[in-house]
Amino acid sequence: MSETSIQARANPVPVLPERAPSPRLSRFRYLRKGLRALASLRLTVFLFVLSMFLVFCGTLAMMDHGLWATLSQYFRAFLAWIPLQVFVRLGQVFFGVPTSWHVAGSFPFPGGWTLGAALLVNLLAAHIVRFRFTWKRAGILLLHTGLLLLMLGELVTGLFAVEGVMTIPVDGSCNYVENTDQMELAFVWPADAHNDHVVVVPDDLLRQGGAIRHEALPVDIDVVRYVANSTLTEDAPPPAQNLATRGFGLETAVLEQPPGRGVDANQKRDMPSAYITLKDKKTGQGLGTYLVSAWFSVPQKVEVDGTAYQMSLRFRRSYRPFTFHLKELRYETHHGTSLAKEYASVIQVIDPEHGEDREVTIYMNHPLYYQGETFYQANVNVTKAGEFTGLQAVRNPGWPIPYVACTLVSGGMALHFLLHLRDFLRRKVLS
Amino acid sequence: MSKAESLVPWVLVGLAVIYLIAMMAPPIESAAPMRLDEFAALPLEDEGRVKPYDTLARNSLMIISSRQTFVDEDGHTQPAIRWLLDVMTSGPLFQAANQQQGPKFALAGEKHQVFRIDNPEVVALLGLKRREGSRYALAEFRDRLDKLEQEAKRIAKKDPKGLTPYEKGVHDLASHLQLYIKLANWMETLYIFPPSTPDEEWQTFQETNAEAGLKAALSGVPTMVMAYARNDAKTFNAELEAFRKQVGELRPADVRRSGTEAFFNHFAPFYQCTLLYIFVFLLGCLSWLGWTRPLNRAAFWLAVVTLVVHTLALIARMYLMNRWFVFVTNLYSSAVFIGWGCVALCLLLEKLFHNGLGNVLAAFCGAVTMLVAHHLGSDGDTLALLQPVLDTNFWLATHVTCVTMGYTATFVAGFLGVAYILGGVITPWLSKATAKTLTQMLYGVLCFATLMSFTGTVLGGIWADQSWGRFWGWDPKENGALLIVIWNALVLHARWGGMIKPRGMAVLAVVGNMVTGWSWFGTNQLGVGLHAYGFNDTLATGLVVFWVTQLAVIGMGLLPLRFWASHETLLLDKPTNLEDKPLVPAVDKRHRKRSTKRGEASYSPGPA
Structure with a gap:
């Protein structure tokens, strides 16, 4: 084969009669031309x-x-x-x-x-x-x-990729990850000694306003006012101007803030608040207007038909089949300074499904990889309510790429x- | 080259070495009866790290006075350690003693004019008169302190970014006074007693007094301070000897380290490097005017000597921080390391291309980055502790080093571009062959820059992924690094696509300087994200000035060729004659042989 090809090149090329290019060929040429432009x-x-x-x-x-x-x-x-x-x-x-x-x-x-x-x-x-x-x-x-x-x-x-936060108090446990980009209005009431019923209303529905009705909800909800990003006043508002008629809203009022600050250097996020009127599902009778806010760290009690419900506007939670128990929280500063030296959380991982019950320590630059998710030591919160560790939870199927x-x-x-x-x-x- | 000419480089290098050795020699005060320099080398723990008293004294004085020395009442320049001891002997204890027993102690710490107050309104607030040097003694404005405190309290509540110059002046002075008070109250604030077992911590005078009693608490530094206050050299020296021995047994590593640090402070290697780089720069420039060969050789070897000092100083810093292979821990050290990288890269270019340009660029970059570093280091401890997330030697040694090398190479490419443009527009130096060599240099450096900045950025991504689960966080500093990577890739692709010729590449490389400047200093000014080390007015202004100069160069580079002084030489296909037009062009070996044959000058920067 190679010899013939050498032969062919050595001989003068015979002049072929001119022929119109076949439509297929010219289409190919256009494709090539187009590709060439794209490849420039x-x-x-x-x-x-x-x-x-x-x-x-x-x-x-x-x-x-x-x-x-x-x-x-x-x-x-x-x-x-x-x-x-x-x-x-x-x-x-x-x-x-x-x-x-x-x-x-x-x-x-x-x-x-x-x-x-x-x-x-x-x-x-x-x-x-x-x-x-x-x-x-x-x-x-x-x-x-x-x-x-x-x-x-x-x-x-x-x-x-999904990022969330797991906040655990010292000596406390947690089996859910909070998605801090989204909120939900949750109603929680006990099911039995170990479990709770939870019904949640997504933030988006509150944002839309109007009436929210659903068979799973213990009450009907009318959104009176929704504030996408807010702070709360320290003093109680005058009763005449207060939208709230019951609950925490009697003691504080909402100040609207420009939305969309998202996260800045201090990891600040939008903190929504809303005034909602609760109504009895059967009679349609008003149960009062409440203020719910992302700022409240404890839920408010709402009683309907003799059942006590815990109501809160909280970060959207997704539950895990395992529980983290925070046994010890270590935070050290360099001697004689306020500069942090080390944060570490000693965690007991309790996973009945996989029969695991072991102790791990999560600290800076040393995360825990568990069940396709990675948990990083993100921060430590010391407040009047107690000491909390903040773990960043990340699930990213593309991480090895x-x-x-x-x-x-x-x-x-x-x-x-x-x-x-x-x-x-x-x-x-x-x- | 005549014998005399070949001697010049060696004489200059020899002189430089002698100068450096002379600078290493112990200070003259060591001959004084009280051995202050030995006291200065003793270790203590401050701000979470063990350092010599010398560092505490110099850094504190630097913060308060913007200088590492002070001028006493007799007009003599005195070392920082004397100021520290004077402040330590002006504290509440000595004031109380004076009140009870009459003026027994000098309280010299209050009389030294060290507080630098630039703002005229603050000077007026304190009831002072403006004076040259703008430095005042505490004794001069003691009676107005309540006014200052009142103002400082008001200002403390405001957003630090929106302060007027007057408010900033008050704020700064208040924090300087706090530092002074901390030193004057050394018994409660300074950790002067080393732990006797590894599990324990350093202790203050007060803590030792509470735990081990007054006798233990009075041994060592407190006795020395008392002896200093009474001007009792004999007790001072004896106690110094005893205490040093005691600490040496308990903490031998700390004593060695603080001794090294005190020597480092005294020798000030980066300052010596600055001077030498400036000298090399002048030599390099002189070599263009005449006597090219010997001066260029001298410049090259002097730059090498300086680079050795620079390298040793970097290693010493690693030893002091006990972090090997970690070159960069803060903005200050990034400037020092970028300077080192620029010099090394430029000298390598000089070795490869022998055109004298490498020397000048090396010296220029070295001197400028040193000055930048000096400015960045003037507000505190340059060896300070790191945030917990940074507390990892592996990533600091790999990611940060690579990214910084990327900055370095991009800067070198940028300054090669500046040389191309200035050399072409202002002088008739840029021949076609020179332009070709410069382009080769630029191209090689750009490739290296792309590789380093990409690898560094990616390593940062891996670190981020390991630390908080985000490979890429779109943090301003990360974006800055990304901009450098894209920019370098852009220049290379434009070159490969034939969109730009050598001149275009030079212009784009200068734009690379602006991009790198943004990434290095600009992104920190935004106050967003993980890498925000804080806002700095002077830095912002400096960056703007840098941008303007680079824009000016770019503007020159875009002038039509007929306005270039090198317009005609650019058409020639051979290098400019070395002796006729001493602005040195490229000489590759072929040309060199030919020109030597004709008896014209040729040179190589090293000994043949």
């Missing part, structure tokens, strides 16, 4: 510029909106609306722009999902169009595969640059 390095550079601008503006936006809001509005979004105010804020920090300035308006910009997808397409197209394997390109190939994986990993994390991806990228880059360095040094020696 100019597009890559352009997308890089857009990405940098997005990351930069997102970082600036964190000053006003906190980390979490920015994450969902800029990086994990298809379209980001960038307020002009972010540039004013930049000016305020660095260029002495007066702090009173405020500029309204915003402009649309491709979000993280869009740019990521575009980069992905660009990368794939580039490899389809220009694919050929040589040792010289092995590094590039490896590193681009890694990048692809890295982007997919962030996608998986964005879509599927970045590890593989990074190994590929770093290895690829190192290989590529080493090959180049070798060539460069060789040329230097030869010249």
Whole structure:
């Protein structure tokens, strides 16, 4: 075969009669053309510029909106609306722009999902169009595969990762993880000696307002006023202006706060409050208007038909088949200072399903991996009510992806640059 | 090269070494009857770490006075340790003694003019007159302290970010006074007695007095302080000897470490490095004007000597913190390490390309980063303890080192770009061949920068994943590192795609400087996230100034070529003649041989 091919090349090529390109071929050519456009390095550079601008503006936006809001509005979004105010804020920090300035308006910009997808397409197209394997390109190939994986990993994390908090008092137990992004209105009443009935109303329903009716609920609910982010006053409001007629609301009032602060450096989150009127399900008779708030650390008692219900607006809980019992909470400071040296929680893991009952210690940089979830020592709260440990609970099915991806990228880059360095040094020696 | 010329580098290097050794020699006070310098090397525990009295004295004086020495009433410059002892002998105990028994003690600590008060309104509040140096003694405004306290209490309730210069002045002075009071009340606040067993903690005078009685509490430092107050050198020295022996038996490692730290403070290696880098920079610049070969060689080897001192100082810091391979623990050390990396990288470039540019860039980067570090370190202990989450040597040694190397390489690439643009626009130095060499250098450094910043960022991600379950947290500092990675990748891709030519690459590399500046200092100013180390006015201003200079360079780089001074040389395909136009271009070996044949100058920065 090889001989004939050499032969064919050696002979003058016979001139073929001209023929119109077949429609299939031309369609293929268009496809190739399209791919080539998608694979262009100019597009890559352009997308890089857009990405940098997005990351930069997102970082600036964190000053006003906190980390979490920015994450969902800029990086994990298809379209980001960038307020002009972010540039004013930049000016305020660095260029002495007066702090009173405020500029309204915003402009649309491709979000993280869009740019990521575009980069992905660009990368794939580039490899389809220009694919050929040589040792010289092995590094590039490896590193681009890694990048692809890295982007997919962030996608998986964005879509599927769940983060929550487990707060356990010293000598207390906990079998649920709280999702601090969402709230729920819970009614709890005892079922038997060891178990409780729990019925919850999602935060979204309260936010919508109006009447909430459900057969599982012990009462009917009318939302009078919902405040997405609030603080509470220290003093009781004058009765004439108070929406609440019973419960904790008699002693405090709600102050509305701008929503969307999300998490800032102090891990602050939106703290909603609501005035709700409870009604008897059978008679429709009013049972009073209560104030429920994320700020209340203990539930309020509501009595309906002789049953006492515990009512609270709390972080949404998801229950686990295992229980953590906090045996000991260690927090040390460096001698003679208030600087923290170490936080550690000694936990008894009790899991009847898997027959486990063992002691583990969770501390900084040493989390516990359990049942597909990872528990990290996040904080320690010492309040009048007692000492609590805060464990960060993370379930991320995509967690191994970045590890593989990074190994590929770093290895690829190192290989590529080493090959180049070798060539460069060789040329230097030869010249 | 004549014999005299070949000697020049060695003479200069020799002089530098002699200078360094002279700086290491013990201070003159060691000959004084009271052995203050030996007292300065004794260990104590303060702010959670064991340090010599010398460090406590210098850092405190630095905070209060922005200097490590003070000028006494007779106009003599005195070391910080003397000020510390003067403050320790001006406390409540000595004041009470004076009140009961007449003026027995000098209370010199109150009379030294050390409190730096810059704001004229604060000076007026204290009923003082403005004076040169803006430093005042406590005795001068003692009677107005209640007014200051009143104002300080009011200001303490306000948001620290929104303070006026006057309020900030009051706030600062109040905190300086608190530090003074802490030192004057040393019996309750300073942990001066070492533990006798490893499980115990260091103790204050008061604690020892309560536990072991007055006799035990009076031994050691308290006796020395009393002897100092009475100017009794004999007792002071005798007790010093005894106490040092006692501590040496109990805590040998602490004594060694604090001795090293006191020596480190005295030698001030980073200060010496700053001076030497400036000198190297001047040599490098001079070499452009003439006598190129010997001066360049001298600059190179002097830079190497300085780099050795710089390296040893970094190692000494690791020893003092007892964290091996951890180069960076705070902003101060990041500046010191970035400086080190820049110098090392630039000298490597010099070794590879022999064009004199590496020397100048090395010296420039070294000196500038040292000055930045000096500024960053002026507000306290640069070896201070770390937050618990940072308390891991492995990640500090890998992630932080890599990211910082990434910053370093991006800066070096950026300054190569600056050299390309300034050399091209202002001087006729940039020939086609020089431009090619510079581009090669830039390209190599950029590749290294991309590799380092990417690897570093990723290692940070892994650390984050291990510490709080988030590979990527979109924290401002992380985003800053991401910007550097994307930027470097952008420049490389633009180059590969033929979108930019050498000049474009130089311009983009300078933009890289701005991006890195943002990531290094800018992101900290936003007050958001895990890496927020606090806001700093001067840092923000400094960053803005840096950005403006870089923008100016970028603007020059974008000028049409016909306005470049190198417009004509850029068309030539050979390097500029070394002797005619001493701004040194690239010489690769082929050119060097040819030019040597013609009897023209050629040089290599090292001994042949």
